Each structure stands twice: as C-alpha cells, then as structure tokens.
Amino acid sequence: MRSPDFREACHTLLKANRRSHHGVQYTVPSPSTYPYQWLWDSCFHAIVLAKLEPEAAIAELRSLLSRQQEDGLVPHLIFWQPKFSHPYHVWWDKSGKSSITQPPMIAYAAWEIYKETNDDAFLQELYPSLLKFYKYLIEKRDPHDHHLISIINPDESGEDNSPRFDVAMRVKSNISFFAHMYKRHQLVVANRTCAFDPLTCMHERFWVKDVPFNVIMIRNLNILAQIAIIMGDAESERYLKQHAELISFTMREYLMAEGVFWSAIGLEHGHLKVATWAHFIPLFAGLYTKDEADALIQHHFHNPSTFYSPYGIRTVSKQEPSYRPDGFWRGPIWFAPHWFIYKGLKSYGYEKEAAWIKEVSRGHIDKNGFREYFNPETGKAYGAHNFTWGTLVLDMD
Ligand code: GLC
Numbered sequence: 001m002r003s004p005d006f007r008e009a010c011h012t013l014l015k016a017n018r019r020s021h022h023g024v025q026y027t028v029p030s031p032s033t034y035p036y037q038w039l040w041d042s043c044f045h046a047i048v049l050a051k052l053e054p055e056a057a058i059a060e061l062r063s064l065l066s067r068q069q070e071d072g073l074v075p076h077l078i079f080w081q082p083k084f085s086h087p088y089h090v091w092w093d094k095s096g097k098s099s100i101t102q103p104p105m106i107a108y109a110a111w112e113i114y115k116e117t118n119d120d121a122f123l124q125e126l127y128p129s130l131l132k133f134y135k136y137l138i139e140k141r142d143p144h145d146h147h148l149i150s151i152i153n154p155d156e157s158g159e160d161n162s163p164r165f166d167v168a169m170r171v172k173s174n175i176s177f178f179a180h181m182y183k184r185h186q187l188v189v190a191n192r193t194c195a196f197d198p199l200t201c202m203h204e205r206f207w208v209k210d211v212p213f214n215v216i217m218i219r220n221l222n223i224l225a226q227i228a229i230i231m232g233d234a235e236s237e238r239y240l241k242q243h244a245e246l247i248s249f250t251m252r253e254y255l256m257a258e259g260v261f262w263s264a265i266g267l268e269h270g271h272l273k274v275a276t277w278a279h280f281i282p283l284f285a286g287l288y289t290k291d292e293a294d295a296l297i298q299h300h301f302h303n304p305s306t307f308y309s310p311y312g313i314r315t316v317s318k319q320e321p322s323y324r325p326d327g328f329w330r331g332p333i334w335f336a337p338h339w340f341i342y343k344g345l346k347s348y349g350y351e352k353e354a355a356w357i358k359e360v361s362r363g364h365i366d367k368n369g370f371r372e373y374f375n376p377e378t379g380k381a382y383g384a385h386n387f388t389w390g391t392l393v394l395d396m397d
Contacts, residue, residue, distance in 0.1 A: 001366050010391040011052045013370055014045060017388055018056070022080055024063035025056065030372070030384035037078040039064060040158050041388065043105035044336065048391045050112040057113045058122050061106060065129040067097045072136025074129075076102035076155065099196040100153050100188075103213050104137060106130060107220040107227065120230065127231050134224055137217060138243050143199045144267070147246040148209035148254070149217050152201045153187055157210050158336070159315070159329040160184065163274045163322035168208050168265050173322035210263045211278040212340075214251055218244045218285040248287060259295055261287070275306065275317035277337045283344025293348050301353060309333070309376035312360045313341060318376075325377045332373040332382065335361060335389035342396045358396040365390045 001009065017027045026037040027045040034041075042064045049057035067078050075097040082096070107130055114123055141149045151157055154165040161180040166173055169183055187206055194200040221244035228237035254269045255261045260279040262271040279300055282288055288296060300307050306317040312333035316323045324330040338361050345354040364374055364381065370390040372383025 001362075006362070006365075007052070007394060009365075010048060010394045013386060013388060014049060014052070014056075014391060017386065019080065024066060024080060025059040026063040026078075026080065027056075027060060027388060029389070030387045033372070033384035033387070035081075037063060037080060039074055039076045039102035040105050040336070043109040044339075044392055045388060046109035047112045048394050050109075050116045051394065054113055054117045054119075057109070058119075061110060061113070061126060064106065065126060065133075068129055068133065069099075071140065072132040073099075073101050073140075074104075074106065074133050076100050099191075100156050101137075102156055103158050103216045104134065104220050105216055106133065107224040108216075111223045111227065114227075123227055123230060127227060127233075130224055130227070131236060134217075134221060134240065140198045143202075146209075146269075147243070147250040148264070148269070149214055149247065150198065150202055151208050151210050151213055152191060152196070152198055152206055154184060154206075154208075157208075157213055159212075159276075161327070162276060162329040163316055163320060164210070164263050164272055164276050164278060165206075165208060166274065166322060167272055168206055173320070177328055207266050208263055208272070209255070209265075209269065211251075211255060211261045212281045214247055214255075215261075215281045215285045215287065218247050218251075218287075221247075222285075248285065251282070251287060259292055260300075274322065275300075275320055277307065277313060277315045277341065280307075280313065280341045280344060281337075283348055284340050286347065288348075290348065293350075297350060297353060310360075311364070311374055311376050311379045312338060312357070314376045325375045326380070326382060328373065328383075331376060333360075333364075333376050334373045335364075335392050339389075339392040339396065354396075358393065361390070361393045361396065365393065 014027055017031060019026055019028055026042060028035050029038055029041045042060050046057040046060045049060060065074060068074050077098040079096050110126055137149050154160055161177060163173060171183055190205050191201045194204060221240045225237045225240040228240060251261060255264055257271060261282050262273060263278060264271055283293060302308055306319055307314050314331055315329055315334060315337055316331045322330055338357050342354050342357045368381035370387050371381035372387045374381055
C-alpha cells in the first residue's frame with residue numbers, strides 16, 4: 001500500500017468504527033469483538049485522529065472523560081450502548097461503565113491534539129478532568145507514598161492475560177486463555193465486595209506496580225506539567241513534575257535488576273521475574289542511560305532467542321515457560337507495544353531499529369488488513385477484525 005493510500009485506509013477504518021449517540025462520539029476498537037469505548041484505545045484513536053481530523057480526536061477524549069468518577073478514576077470501559085448478551089457487560093458492571101482504569105495515556109493524546117490545533121479552549125475544557133485523574137492515581141493508587149502507582153486488576157495494564165501477573169494472580173504458566181479470563185472475572189467479583197476501593201482491594205487481592213503503567217504515568221505527568229504551564233497553574237506544574245521525578249527515581253531504585261526493569265508485587269516490591277516487552281517501554285520515558293539502552297538493544301532487541309522475531313518484537317520472551325506464540329498477551333506481536341517501542345527507540349536515536357519496527361508493522365497490515373495480534377514464529381494474524389490499533393503505524397514518523 002502506498003503512503004497516501006495507507007493514510008486513507010486508516011482514516012476510513014476510524015470513520016467506520018465511529019459511533020455517535022447520547023450526544024457523544026467515540027470509536028470502537030473493533031465493531032464485532034470490542035463494540036464499546038476503551039480508555040487507552042481512545043487515546044490511540046485520538047493520537048492518530050489528531051493528524052487526520054482533530055475535531056473527532058477532541059470528541060473522543062471528551063466522551064472518554066465524561067464518565068469520570070467522583071474520585072477521579074476514568075473507567076477503562078464505557079458501555080454507551082449496552083449489548084446485554086455481550087460477556088464484557090456482565091463482567092465489568094451494570095452501571096454503564098467499569099470500575100477500573102487503564103494506562104493513563106490521556107494527557108499524551110490531548111497534547112498531540114494541541115500540537116496540531118493550538119486550541120487553548122479545548123485544553124482549558126479538559127484540564128480539570130485531566131488533573132483530577134492523575135491526582136487520583138498519585139493519591140489513591142499509591143496510598144503508602146512509595147512513589148509507584150499500583151494496578152488492582154491485570155486488565156488495568158491493557159495486557160489482560162500477560163504472564164507478568166501470573167504470580168500475583170496465583171495461576172500456572174500454562175493456564176489457558178479461558179481459565180485466565182475466569183480468574184480475572186473472579187477478581188472483579190471479589191473487588192466488588194471491597195467496592196473497588198484501591199487500598200482494601202490491593203491489600204486483599206491483587207497489588208502490582210506495573211512497569212508499563214508507571215512509565216506511561218511518568219511521560220504523561222511531564223506532559224500534563226507542560227499543559228499546566230499553558231493554563232497558568234504553576235503550583236500544579238511543580239506537583240506534577242515532582243511526582244514524575246519521584247516515580248522515575250523509585251523505578252530505578254526498586255524495579256531495576258540485571259540491567260532491566262521488572263514489575264513488582266505488594267508492600268515489599270517483590271520483583272515479578274517474567275521477561276516481557278516491559279523491558280523496552282522504559283525507553284519511552286527516557287529511564288535508561290544510553291549505555292543501559294545499548295545493552296538492552298544488543299541483548300534483547302536483536303536476540304532471536306528472547307524478543308526478536310522476523311515479524312516483530314515478541315510481547316513475552318521466547319525463553320519464558322509461559323511463552324505461547326498464539327497466546328494473546330503471552331507472546332504475540334501487538335501494534336501498541338510496537339508503537340511505544342518505536343517512540344522510545346526514536347528518542348534514543350536508534351533509527352535503524354525504529355525503521356524496522358515500522359516496516360514489520362506495516363507488513364502485517366499490507367498482508368492481513370487491520371487485525372489484532374500476530375504469531376511471532378509464523379506471522380499468522382489473530383483476533384479482532386477491523387481493529388484500530390494498526391492505525392498507530394501512521395504515527396510512526
Ligand atoms: C483487549 C486488550 C486491551 C484493549 C481491549 C480493547 O482486551 O487486551 O488492551 O483495551 O482489547 O481493544
């Protein structure tokens with residue numbers, strides 16, 4: 001596909017997946033498999049739409065933030081048009097939204113829109129909700145002031161059945177997709193009994209300081225600090241920057257071992273030693289020194305026995321017992337991790353590696369259309385059709 005055609009194909013898909021009702025507008029990740037609004041998906045849509053149709057990007061974030069809870073949490077899932085037969089609906093809640101969140105990419109997406117539009121009014125409109133969301137994460141998801149943000153369900157990471165969470169979920173490395181889904185459902189039911197109160201839910205059930213979530217938090221706090229300057233809010237700017245620094249420092253201090261970052265569990269920050277693409281995402285927030293990054297690229301990025309495959313970067317190292325090339329988040333290649341890795345590589349000046357990520361990502365779309373995830377050993381496409389994440393390739397520039 002030529003570049004102008006690819007741009008057109010991305011725009012066509014995003015328009016086809018667009019839904020407007022109840023006075024809101026948003027994009028579904030896939031009409032058949034994912035017919036609702038998801039948090040980080042909407043951020044990805046807004047990032048791409050910022051380049052294609054900024055008004056639609058603004059509408060996407062507006063609808064996402066319109067269901068923000070009183071305490072500041074932005075739900076990971078909004079059921080604007082509930083389909084009662086659909087499992088997600090039964091799973092998450094019956095109140096039109098879920099009670100958990102997802103990686104906080106909203107400030108980043110808002111900034112991408114601002115870069116294209118210079119629209120202060122839109123920033124002004126969103127700013128109070130953004131501030132409230134990131135403050136919620138700082139205050140409620142780090143109740144012991146450890147300066148690491150916690151998640152209370154694997155789905156909050158966006159990597160639903162990733163083996164990074166096997167120990168925290170008390171499941172074996174060979175667990176099936178459906179058995180894992182059942183366990184996560186049980187966790188939701190259990191967390192309902194503590195009303196999704198982070199402090200109680202963490203202590204009693206599932207408490208992970210996840211690397212990608214914290215990296216995304218750092219990057220977004222720094223962006224929100226920039227937005228705070230435009231808003232003339234010097235006090236918040238200082239607060240946001242300070243927390244970005246505290247999390248960065250604590251990640252290096254407590255989550256780093258053997259030259260890479262590991263997610264951690266509970267009060268003691270016990271490392272969850274499963275090698276996943278989470279080793280690469282710290283590049284996105286500049287957490288590795290240049291020497292550390294060089295070592296990472298050499299030992300992992302280019303290493304076919306761990307992460308490198310001819311079709312892209314595996315989400316789980318091939319050496320992990322949990323690795324399944326067709327296992328959803330237990331090995332396959334996904335566009336969002338590719339996008340984060342691409343941005344990280346570019347910021348460190350790894351041009352050749354970044355160009356390769358873009359090329360293999362485009363290759364999947366040219367061959368299969370917009371599918372969800374891919375087998376690292378064979379290139380076979382799986383999962384949802386007309387899935388929007390492939391449009392992120394348009395933002396690999
Ligand atoms: C899957 C993905 C999650 C995404 C959702 C909607 O559950 O694991 O990250 O948000 O689909 O696309």
